[in-house]
Amino acid sequence: MAGMKIVFGLLTFVTVGMIIGALFQLAFIRRLEESSGIPHWVDDKEAVVLRLGMVKPEVLSWSPRIILFRNFLSMEECDYLRAVARPRLQISTVVDTKTGKGIKSDVRTSSGMFLSPEERKYPIIQAIERRIAVYSQIPEENGELIQVLRYEKSQYYRPHHDYFSDTFNLKRGGQRVATMLMYLSDNVEGGETYFPMAGTGECTCGARTMKGLCVKPAKGDAVLFWSMGLDGESDMNSLHGGCEVLGGEKWSATKWMRQRATT
CATH class of the missing domain: 1.20.5 (Single alpha-helices involved in coiled-coils or other helix-helix interfaces)
Known part of the structure:
Protein backbone atom coordinates (compact mmCIF):
# COMPACT_ATOMS: atom_id res chain seq x y z
CA MET A 1 0.00 0.00 0.00
CA HIS A 40 1.55 42.37 -35.00
CA TRP A 41 0.41 41.72 -38.58
CA VAL A 42 -1.87 44.73 -38.41
CA ASP A 43 1.23 46.91 -38.62
CA ASP A 44 2.78 44.90 -41.48
CA LYS A 45 1.58 46.29 -44.82
CA GLU A 46 2.55 43.17 -46.77
CA ALA A 47 0.75 40.93 -44.28
CA VAL A 48 -2.38 43.09 -44.52
CA VAL A 49 -2.31 42.94 -48.33
CA LEU A 50 -1.97 39.15 -48.20
CA ARG A 51 -4.64 38.82 -45.48
CA LEU A 52 -2.34 36.59 -43.44
CA GLY A 53 -4.19 34.74 -40.74
CA MET A 54 -7.52 35.21 -42.54
CA VAL A 55 -7.09 33.30 -45.80
CA LYS A 56 -7.65 29.58 -45.21
CA PRO A 57 -6.46 27.22 -47.99
CA GLU A 58 -8.04 23.82 -48.58
CA VAL A 59 -6.91 21.34 -51.24
CA LEU A 60 -10.00 20.01 -53.02
CA SER A 61 -8.32 17.90 -55.69
CA TRP A 62 -4.85 16.90 -56.89
CA SER A 63 -6.00 15.86 -60.37
CA PRO A 64 -6.96 18.38 -61.56
CA ARG A 65 -5.18 20.62 -59.06
CA ILE A 66 -7.82 22.68 -57.23
CA ILE A 67 -7.37 24.75 -54.06
CA LEU A 68 -10.15 26.60 -52.25
CA PHE A 69 -9.14 29.78 -50.38
CA ARG A 70 -11.64 30.84 -47.73
CA ASN A 71 -11.79 34.60 -47.03
CA PHE A 72 -9.49 35.40 -49.94
CA LEU A 73 -11.17 38.78 -50.51
CA SER A 74 -12.56 41.15 -47.91
CA MET A 75 -16.22 42.10 -48.09
CA GLU A 76 -15.18 45.63 -49.07
CA GLU A 77 -13.08 44.32 -51.96
CA CYS A 78 -16.01 42.24 -53.21
CA ASP A 79 -18.38 45.22 -53.08
CA TYR A 80 -15.79 47.44 -54.78
CA LEU A 81 -15.36 45.10 -57.74
CA ARG A 82 -19.12 44.78 -58.21
CA ALA A 83 -19.61 48.55 -58.03
CA VAL A 84 -16.88 49.18 -60.59
CA ALA A 85 -18.26 46.55 -62.96
CA ARG A 86 -22.03 47.11 -62.75
CA PRO A 87 -22.39 50.14 -65.10
CA ARG A 88 -20.11 48.55 -67.73
CA LEU A 89 -21.53 45.05 -68.00
CA GLN A 90 -22.01 43.60 -71.47
CA ILE A 91 -23.13 40.21 -72.76
CA SER A 92 -20.28 37.74 -72.24
CA THR A 93 -18.48 36.10 -75.15
CA VAL A 94 -16.37 32.99 -75.72
CA VAL A 95 -13.14 32.61 -77.68
CA ASP A 96 -13.51 31.64 -81.34
CA THR A 97 -10.96 28.83 -81.88
CA LYS A 98 -10.39 29.91 -85.49
CA THR A 99 -9.79 33.63 -84.97
CA GLY A 100 -9.08 33.92 -81.24
CA LYS A 101 -11.69 36.68 -80.99
CA GLY A 102 -14.66 36.89 -78.64
CA ILE A 103 -18.02 35.78 -80.03
CA LYS A 104 -21.48 35.47 -78.48
CA SER A 105 -22.56 31.93 -77.69
CA ASP A 106 -25.27 30.06 -75.78
CA VAL A 107 -22.43 28.21 -74.06
CA ARG A 108 -22.08 31.26 -71.81
CA THR A 109 -25.08 33.38 -70.83
CA SER A 110 -23.62 35.80 -68.27
CA SER A 111 -22.70 39.46 -68.57
CA GLY A 112 -19.28 40.86 -67.76
CA MET A 113 -16.48 43.38 -68.24
CA PHE A 114 -12.70 43.66 -67.93
CA LEU A 115 -10.88 46.09 -65.70
CA SER A 116 -8.72 48.50 -67.67
CA PRO A 117 -4.89 48.70 -67.53
CA GLU A 118 -5.33 52.03 -65.72
CA GLU A 119 -7.59 50.48 -63.06
CA ARG A 120 -4.93 47.84 -62.51
CA LYS A 121 -2.83 50.58 -60.93
CA TYR A 122 -5.45 51.42 -58.27
CA PRO A 123 -4.35 50.45 -54.72
CA ILE A 124 -7.24 48.05 -54.04
CA ILE A 125 -6.70 46.25 -57.37
CA GLN A 126 -2.94 46.14 -56.80
CA ALA A 127 -3.56 44.49 -53.41
CA ILE A 128 -5.76 41.82 -54.99
CA GLU A 129 -3.27 41.27 -57.83
CA ARG A 130 -0.42 40.91 -55.33
CA ARG A 131 -2.40 38.39 -53.28
CA ILE A 132 -3.22 36.32 -56.37
CA ALA A 133 0.45 36.25 -57.39
CA VAL A 134 1.65 35.12 -53.95
CA TYR A 135 -0.96 32.40 -53.40
CA SER A 136 -0.70 31.07 -56.96
CA GLN A 137 3.11 31.53 -57.12
CA ILE A 138 2.74 33.01 -60.61
CA PRO A 139 4.27 36.48 -61.24
CA GLU A 140 1.87 39.42 -61.41
CA GLU A 141 3.07 40.36 -64.89
CA ASN A 142 1.90 36.97 -66.20
CA GLY A 143 -1.70 37.77 -65.35
CA GLU A 144 -4.43 38.96 -67.68
CA LEU A 145 -6.75 41.81 -66.70
CA ILE A 146 -9.35 40.83 -64.11
CA GLN A 147 -12.78 40.05 -65.55
CA VAL A 148 -15.91 40.60 -63.43
CA LEU A 149 -19.00 38.53 -64.26
CA ARG A 150 -22.65 38.52 -63.22
CA TYR A 151 -24.92 35.49 -63.59
CA GLU A 152 -28.63 36.12 -63.12
CA LYS A 153 -31.37 33.54 -62.66
CA SER A 154 -31.26 30.72 -65.26
CA GLN A 155 -27.81 31.79 -66.50
CA TYR A 156 -24.86 29.40 -66.66
CA TYR A 157 -21.53 28.57 -68.33
CA ARG A 158 -21.28 25.13 -69.88
CA PRO A 159 -18.19 22.99 -69.09
CA HIS A 160 -15.10 24.20 -70.93
CA HIS A 161 -11.32 24.51 -70.63
CA ASP A 162 -9.55 27.78 -69.90
CA TYR A 163 -6.48 26.86 -71.94
CA PHE A 164 -6.41 27.93 -75.59
CA SER A 165 -6.83 25.63 -78.56
CA ASP A 166 -5.97 28.34 -81.10
CA THR A 167 -2.63 29.93 -81.96
CA PHE A 168 -3.84 33.54 -82.03
CA ASN A 169 -4.13 33.87 -78.24
CA LEU A 170 -0.81 32.14 -77.56
CA LYS A 171 1.14 35.01 -79.08
CA ARG A 172 0.76 37.20 -75.99
CA GLY A 173 1.99 35.46 -72.88
CA GLY A 174 1.72 31.88 -74.09
CA GLN A 175 -0.72 29.32 -72.74
CA ARG A 176 -2.96 29.87 -69.72
CA VAL A 177 -1.42 28.10 -66.73
CA ALA A 178 -3.97 28.67 -63.97
CA THR A 179 -7.16 30.50 -63.03
CA MET A 180 -8.13 32.29 -59.82
CA LEU A 181 -11.94 32.48 -59.58
CA MET A 182 -13.16 34.81 -56.83
CA TYR A 183 -16.75 34.95 -55.56
CA LEU A 184 -18.20 38.40 -54.94
CA SER A 185 -21.75 37.75 -53.69
CA ASP A 186 -23.67 35.70 -51.13
CA ASN A 187 -27.18 34.24 -50.96
CA VAL A 188 -26.91 32.57 -54.37
CA GLU A 189 -29.00 29.50 -55.04
CA GLY A 190 -27.22 27.23 -57.51
CA GLY A 191 -24.35 28.74 -59.49
CA GLU A 192 -21.77 26.25 -58.26
CA THR A 193 -18.44 25.90 -60.05
CA TYR A 194 -18.45 22.38 -61.47
CA PHE A 195 -15.46 20.15 -62.19
CA PRO A 196 -16.76 16.99 -63.93
CA MET A 197 -13.33 15.28 -63.96
CA ALA A 198 -12.47 15.90 -60.29
CA GLY A 199 -13.19 13.38 -57.57
CA THR A 200 -15.20 10.20 -57.69
CA GLY A 201 -18.33 11.30 -55.87
CA GLU A 202 -21.46 13.25 -56.71
CA CYS A 203 -22.42 16.88 -56.09
CA THR A 204 -25.28 19.30 -56.65
CA CYS A 205 -24.96 21.46 -59.76
CA GLY A 206 -27.90 23.83 -59.99
CA ALA A 207 -30.93 21.59 -59.55
CA ARG A 208 -29.15 18.44 -60.76
CA THR A 209 -26.99 15.80 -59.14
CA MET A 210 -23.79 15.34 -61.15
CA LYS A 211 -20.65 13.24 -60.94
CA GLY A 212 -17.59 15.28 -60.04
CA LEU A 213 -16.78 18.17 -57.70
CA CYS A 214 -18.91 21.27 -57.11
CA VAL A 215 -17.82 24.42 -55.26
CA LYS A 216 -20.61 26.54 -53.84
CA PRO A 217 -20.05 30.28 -54.28
CA ALA A 218 -19.49 32.14 -51.03
CA LYS A 219 -18.64 35.84 -50.88
CA GLY A 220 -14.91 36.37 -50.38
CA ASP A 221 -13.87 32.81 -51.22
CA ALA A 222 -11.69 31.97 -54.23
CA VAL A 223 -10.88 28.83 -56.20
CA LEU A 224 -7.46 28.36 -57.77
CA PHE A 225 -7.17 25.66 -60.41
CA TRP A 226 -4.50 24.79 -62.95
CA SER A 227 -5.15 24.37 -66.68
CA MET A 228 -1.64 23.03 -67.20
CA GLY A 229 -0.26 19.87 -65.61
CA LEU A 230 3.10 19.39 -63.95
CA ASP A 231 4.35 17.93 -67.24
CA GLY A 232 3.81 21.28 -68.98
CA GLU A 233 0.91 19.97 -71.05
CA SER A 234 -2.69 21.20 -71.02
CA ASP A 235 -4.69 19.29 -68.41
CA MET A 236 -7.92 17.95 -69.91
CA ASN A 237 -9.13 17.15 -66.38
CA SER A 238 -9.35 20.91 -65.70
CA LEU A 239 -12.72 20.92 -67.49
CA HIS A 240 -15.10 23.14 -65.51
CA GLY A 241 -18.32 25.12 -65.79
CA GLY A 242 -20.72 27.41 -63.99
CA CYS A 243 -23.93 25.69 -62.90
CA GLU A 244 -27.30 27.32 -63.52
CA VAL A 245 -28.27 30.04 -61.07
CA LEU A 246 -31.61 29.17 -59.48
CA GLY A 247 -32.06 32.30 -57.39
CA GLY A 248 -30.27 35.57 -56.60
CA GLU A 249 -27.28 36.88 -58.53
CA LYS A 250 -23.89 35.25 -58.74
CA TRP A 251 -21.03 37.72 -59.05
CA SER A 252 -17.46 36.55 -59.63
CA ALA A 253 -14.08 37.89 -60.70
CA THR A 254 -11.68 35.84 -62.81
CA LYS A 255 -7.93 36.16 -63.15
CA TRP A 256 -6.23 34.06 -65.83
CA MET A 257 -2.46 33.57 -65.62
CA ARG A 258 -0.09 32.80 -68.49
CA GLN A 259 3.29 31.16 -69.01
CA ARG A 260 4.97 34.50 -69.67
CA ALA A 261 4.38 38.22 -69.11
CA THR A 262 1.30 39.56 -70.87
CA THR A 263 2.51 43.16 -71.16
Whole structure:
Protein backbone atom coordinates (compact mmCIF):
# COMPACT_ATOMS: atom_id res chain seq x y z
CA MET A 1 0.00 0.00 0.00
CA ALA A 2 2.83 2.37 0.92
CA GLY A 3 4.51 1.53 -2.39
CA MET A 4 1.34 2.48 -4.31
CA LYS A 5 1.25 5.84 -2.54
CA ILE A 6 4.87 6.52 -3.45
CA VAL A 7 4.24 5.65 -7.13
CA PHE A 8 1.10 7.79 -7.19
CA GLY A 9 3.00 10.67 -5.60
CA LEU A 10 5.80 10.42 -8.14
CA LEU A 11 3.33 10.37 -11.04
CA THR A 12 1.55 13.42 -9.67
CA PHE A 13 4.86 15.24 -9.21
CA VAL A 14 5.94 14.42 -12.79
CA THR A 15 2.55 15.45 -14.25
CA VAL A 16 2.53 18.77 -12.43
CA GLY A 17 6.12 19.36 -13.49
CA MET A 18 5.25 18.69 -17.13
CA ILE A 19 2.33 21.12 -16.97
CA ILE A 20 4.49 23.83 -15.39
CA GLY A 21 7.23 23.19 -17.96
CA ALA A 22 4.72 23.46 -20.82
CA LEU A 23 3.42 26.75 -19.44
CA PHE A 24 6.94 28.16 -19.20
CA GLN A 25 7.63 27.01 -22.78
CA LEU A 26 4.46 28.68 -24.06
CA ALA A 27 5.37 31.87 -22.22
CA PHE A 28 8.86 31.79 -23.74
CA ILE A 29 7.47 31.30 -27.27
CA ARG A 30 5.04 34.14 -26.66
CA ARG A 31 7.89 36.47 -25.70
CA LEU A 32 9.81 35.45 -28.83
CA GLU A 33 6.79 36.20 -31.00
CA GLU A 34 6.30 39.58 -29.39
CA SER A 35 9.95 40.51 -29.80
CA SER A 36 9.95 39.46 -33.47
CA GLY A 37 6.68 41.21 -34.25
CA ILE A 38 4.96 38.06 -35.61
CA PRO A 39 1.56 38.70 -34.00
CA HIS A 40 1.55 42.37 -35.00
CA TRP A 41 0.41 41.72 -38.58
CA VAL A 42 -1.87 44.73 -38.41
CA ASP A 43 1.23 46.91 -38.62
CA ASP A 44 2.78 44.90 -41.48
CA LYS A 45 1.58 46.29 -44.82
CA GLU A 46 2.55 43.17 -46.77
CA ALA A 47 0.75 40.93 -44.28
CA VAL A 48 -2.38 43.09 -44.52
CA VAL A 49 -2.31 42.94 -48.33
CA LEU A 50 -1.97 39.15 -48.20
CA ARG A 51 -4.64 38.82 -45.48
CA LEU A 52 -2.34 36.59 -43.44
CA GLY A 53 -4.19 34.74 -40.74
CA MET A 54 -7.52 35.21 -42.54
CA VAL A 55 -7.09 33.30 -45.80
CA LYS A 56 -7.65 29.58 -45.21
CA PRO A 57 -6.46 27.22 -47.99
CA GLU A 58 -8.04 23.82 -48.58
CA VAL A 59 -6.91 21.34 -51.24
CA LEU A 60 -10.00 20.01 -53.02
CA SER A 61 -8.32 17.90 -55.69
CA TRP A 62 -4.85 16.90 -56.89
CA SER A 63 -6.00 15.86 -60.37
CA PRO A 64 -6.96 18.38 -61.56
CA ARG A 65 -5.18 20.62 -59.06
CA ILE A 66 -7.82 22.68 -57.23
CA ILE A 67 -7.37 24.75 -54.06
CA LEU A 68 -10.15 26.60 -52.25
CA PHE A 69 -9.14 29.78 -50.38
CA ARG A 70 -11.64 30.84 -47.73
CA ASN A 71 -11.79 34.60 -47.03
CA PHE A 72 -9.49 35.40 -49.94
CA LEU A 73 -11.17 38.78 -50.51
CA SER A 74 -12.56 41.15 -47.91
CA MET A 75 -16.22 42.10 -48.09
CA GLU A 76 -15.18 45.63 -49.07
CA GLU A 77 -13.08 44.32 -51.96
CA CYS A 78 -16.01 42.24 -53.21
CA ASP A 79 -18.38 45.22 -53.08
CA TYR A 80 -15.79 47.44 -54.78
CA LEU A 81 -15.36 45.10 -57.74
CA ARG A 82 -19.12 44.78 -58.21
CA ALA A 83 -19.61 48.55 -58.03
CA VAL A 84 -16.88 49.18 -60.59
CA ALA A 85 -18.26 46.55 -62.96
CA ARG A 86 -22.03 47.11 -62.75
CA PRO A 87 -22.39 50.14 -65.10
CA ARG A 88 -20.11 48.55 -67.73
CA LEU A 89 -21.53 45.05 -68.00
CA GLN A 90 -22.01 43.60 -71.47
CA ILE A 91 -23.13 40.21 -72.76
CA SER A 92 -20.28 37.74 -72.24
CA THR A 93 -18.48 36.10 -75.15
CA VAL A 94 -16.37 32.99 -75.72
CA VAL A 95 -13.14 32.61 -77.68
CA ASP A 96 -13.51 31.64 -81.34
CA THR A 97 -10.96 28.83 -81.88
CA LYS A 98 -10.39 29.91 -85.49
CA THR A 99 -9.79 33.63 -84.97
CA GLY A 100 -9.08 33.92 -81.24
CA LYS A 101 -11.69 36.68 -80.99
CA GLY A 102 -14.66 36.89 -78.64
CA ILE A 103 -18.02 35.78 -80.03
CA LYS A 104 -21.48 35.47 -78.48
CA SER A 105 -22.56 31.93 -77.69
CA ASP A 106 -25.27 30.06 -75.78
CA VAL A 107 -22.43 28.21 -74.06
CA ARG A 108 -22.08 31.26 -71.81
CA THR A 109 -25.08 33.38 -70.83
CA SER A 110 -23.62 35.80 -68.27
CA SER A 111 -22.70 39.46 -68.57
CA GLY A 112 -19.28 40.86 -67.76
CA MET A 113 -16.48 43.38 -68.24
CA PHE A 114 -12.70 43.66 -67.93
CA LEU A 115 -10.88 46.09 -65.70
CA SER A 116 -8.72 48.50 -67.67
CA PRO A 117 -4.89 48.70 -67.53
CA GLU A 118 -5.33 52.03 -65.72
CA GLU A 119 -7.59 50.48 -63.06
CA ARG A 120 -4.93 47.84 -62.51
CA LYS A 121 -2.83 50.58 -60.93
CA TYR A 122 -5.45 51.42 -58.27
CA PRO A 123 -4.35 50.45 -54.72
CA ILE A 124 -7.24 48.05 -54.04
CA ILE A 125 -6.70 46.25 -57.37
CA GLN A 126 -2.94 46.14 -56.80
CA ALA A 127 -3.56 44.49 -53.41
CA ILE A 128 -5.76 41.82 -54.99
CA GLU A 129 -3.27 41.27 -57.83
CA ARG A 130 -0.42 40.91 -55.33
CA ARG A 131 -2.40 38.39 -53.28
CA ILE A 132 -3.22 36.32 -56.37
CA ALA A 133 0.45 36.25 -57.39
CA VAL A 134 1.65 35.12 -53.95
CA TYR A 135 -0.96 32.40 -53.40
CA SER A 136 -0.70 31.07 -56.96
CA GLN A 137 3.11 31.53 -57.12
CA ILE A 138 2.74 33.01 -60.61
CA PRO A 139 4.27 36.48 -61.24
CA GLU A 140 1.87 39.42 -61.41
CA GLU A 141 3.07 40.36 -64.89
CA ASN A 142 1.90 36.97 -66.20
CA GLY A 143 -1.70 37.77 -65.35
CA GLU A 144 -4.43 38.96 -67.68
CA LEU A 145 -6.75 41.81 -66.70
CA ILE A 146 -9.35 40.83 -64.11
CA GLN A 147 -12.78 40.05 -65.55
CA VAL A 148 -15.91 40.60 -63.43
CA LEU A 149 -19.00 38.53 -64.26
CA ARG A 150 -22.65 38.52 -63.22
CA TYR A 151 -24.92 35.49 -63.59
CA GLU A 152 -28.63 36.12 -63.12
CA LYS A 153 -31.37 33.54 -62.66
CA SER A 154 -31.26 30.72 -65.26
CA GLN A 155 -27.81 31.79 -66.50
CA TYR A 156 -24.86 29.40 -66.66
CA TYR A 157 -21.53 28.57 -68.33
CA ARG A 158 -21.28 25.13 -69.88
CA PRO A 159 -18.19 22.99 -69.09
CA HIS A 160 -15.10 24.20 -70.93
CA HIS A 161 -11.32 24.51 -70.63
CA ASP A 162 -9.55 27.78 -69.90
CA TYR A 163 -6.48 26.86 -71.94
CA PHE A 164 -6.41 27.93 -75.59
CA SER A 165 -6.83 25.63 -78.56
CA ASP A 166 -5.97 28.34 -81.10
CA THR A 167 -2.63 29.93 -81.96
CA PHE A 168 -3.84 33.54 -82.03
CA ASN A 169 -4.13 33.87 -78.24
CA LEU A 170 -0.81 32.14 -77.56
CA LYS A 171 1.14 35.01 -79.08
CA ARG A 172 0.76 37.20 -75.99
CA GLY A 173 1.99 35.46 -72.88
CA GLY A 174 1.72 31.88 -74.09
CA GLN A 175 -0.72 29.32 -72.74
CA ARG A 176 -2.96 29.87 -69.72
CA VAL A 177 -1.42 28.10 -66.73
CA ALA A 178 -3.97 28.67 -63.97
CA THR A 179 -7.16 30.50 -63.03
CA MET A 180 -8.13 32.29 -59.82
CA LEU A 181 -11.94 32.48 -59.58
CA MET A 182 -13.16 34.81 -56.83
CA TYR A 183 -16.75 34.95 -55.56
CA LEU A 184 -18.20 38.40 -54.94
CA SER A 185 -21.75 37.75 -53.69
CA ASP A 186 -23.67 35.70 -51.13
CA ASN A 187 -27.18 34.24 -50.96
CA VAL A 188 -26.91 32.57 -54.37
CA GLU A 189 -29.00 29.50 -55.04
CA GLY A 190 -27.22 27.23 -57.51
CA GLY A 191 -24.35 28.74 -59.49
CA GLU A 192 -21.77 26.25 -58.26
CA THR A 193 -18.44 25.90 -60.05
CA TYR A 194 -18.45 22.38 -61.47
CA PHE A 195 -15.46 20.15 -62.19
CA PRO A 196 -16.76 16.99 -63.93
CA MET A 197 -13.33 15.28 -63.96
CA ALA A 198 -12.47 15.90 -60.29
CA GLY A 199 -13.19 13.38 -57.57
CA THR A 200 -15.20 10.20 -57.69
CA GLY A 201 -18.33 11.30 -55.87
CA GLU A 202 -21.46 13.25 -56.71
CA CYS A 203 -22.42 16.88 -56.09
CA THR A 204 -25.28 19.30 -56.65
CA CYS A 205 -24.96 21.46 -59.76
CA GLY A 206 -27.90 23.83 -59.99
CA ALA A 207 -30.93 21.59 -59.55
CA ARG A 208 -29.15 18.44 -60.76
CA THR A 209 -26.99 15.80 -59.14
CA MET A 210 -23.79 15.34 -61.15
CA LYS A 211 -20.65 13.24 -60.94
CA GLY A 212 -17.59 15.28 -60.04
CA LEU A 213 -16.78 18.17 -57.70
CA CYS A 214 -18.91 21.27 -57.11
CA VAL A 215 -17.82 24.42 -55.26
CA LYS A 216 -20.61 26.54 -53.84
CA PRO A 217 -20.05 30.28 -54.28
CA ALA A 218 -19.49 32.14 -51.03
CA LYS A 219 -18.64 35.84 -50.88
CA GLY A 220 -14.91 36.37 -50.38
CA ASP A 221 -13.87 32.81 -51.22
CA ALA A 222 -11.69 31.97 -54.23
CA VAL A 223 -10.88 28.83 -56.20
CA LEU A 224 -7.46 28.36 -57.77
CA PHE A 225 -7.17 25.66 -60.41
CA TRP A 226 -4.50 24.79 -62.95
CA SER A 227 -5.15 24.37 -66.68
CA MET A 228 -1.64 23.03 -67.20
CA GLY A 229 -0.26 19.87 -65.61
CA LEU A 230 3.10 19.39 -63.95
CA ASP A 231 4.35 17.93 -67.24
CA GLY A 232 3.81 21.28 -68.98
CA GLU A 233 0.91 19.97 -71.05
CA SER A 234 -2.69 21.20 -71.02
CA ASP A 235 -4.69 19.29 -68.41
CA MET A 236 -7.92 17.95 -69.91
CA ASN A 237 -9.13 17.15 -66.38
CA SER A 238 -9.35 20.91 -65.70
CA LEU A 239 -12.72 20.92 -67.49
CA HIS A 240 -15.10 23.14 -65.51
CA GLY A 241 -18.32 25.12 -65.79
CA GLY A 242 -20.72 27.41 -63.99
CA CYS A 243 -23.93 25.69 -62.90
CA GLU A 244 -27.30 27.32 -63.52
CA VAL A 245 -28.27 30.04 -61.07
CA LEU A 246 -31.61 29.17 -59.48
CA GLY A 247 -32.06 32.30 -57.39
CA GLY A 248 -30.27 35.57 -56.60
CA GLU A 249 -27.28 36.88 -58.53
CA LYS A 250 -23.89 35.25 -58.74
CA TRP A 251 -21.03 37.72 -59.05
CA SER A 252 -17.46 36.55 -59.63
CA ALA A 253 -14.08 37.89 -60.70
CA THR A 254 -11.68 35.84 -62.81
CA LYS A 255 -7.93 36.16 -63.15
CA TRP A 256 -6.23 34.06 -65.83
CA MET A 257 -2.46 33.57 -65.62
CA ARG A 258 -0.09 32.80 -68.49
CA GLN A 259 3.29 31.16 -69.01
CA ARG A 260 4.97 34.50 -69.67
CA ALA A 261 4.38 38.22 -69.11
CA THR A 262 1.30 39.56 -70.87
CA THR A 263 2.51 43.16 -71.16
